[in-house]
Amino acid sequence: MFPTGAARRKVPSVQRMAGGPWDRAGVDRETWYAARMMAVAIRETARLPIDPTENNEALPADHERLAEYADRLVSAVEDGDPETVAMLLRRQSRSAD
Numbered sequence: 001m002f003p004t005g006a007a008r009r010k011v012p013s014v015q016r017m018a019g020g021p022w023d024r025a026g027v028d029r030e031t032w033y034a035a036r037m038m039a040v041a042i043r044e045t046a047r048l049p050i051d052p053t054e055n056n057e058a059l060p061a062d063h064e065r066l067a068e069y070a071d072r073l074v075s076a077v078e079d080g081d082p083e084t085v086a087m088l089l090r091r092q093s094r095s096a097d
Contacts, residue, residue: 024080035088039077043070
């Protein structure tokens with residue numbers, strides 16, 4: 001049984017898909033995804049547990065602050081913040097050299 005006209009789900013129009021976070025960041029979609037993946041990688045790295053047996057100078061509170069910063073970094077990229085995306089892209093180009 002196929003849904004009737006009123007019950008069909010609409011496919012988003014091209015115009016509706018425009019204005020995504022990549023547009024707000026001033027980059028294309030693939031570039032935005034690369035920046036987002038970098039931000040997520042930083043967030044996941046910041047969430048790794050600290051080994052208390054090592055001579056680690058970082059305190060648990062420092063680690064929590066880093067995790068909060070990483071969460072805000074991902075949110076900024078997902079919101080299309082152009083400065084954050086540009087910062088991550090500059091970092092990516094430097095690490096590729």
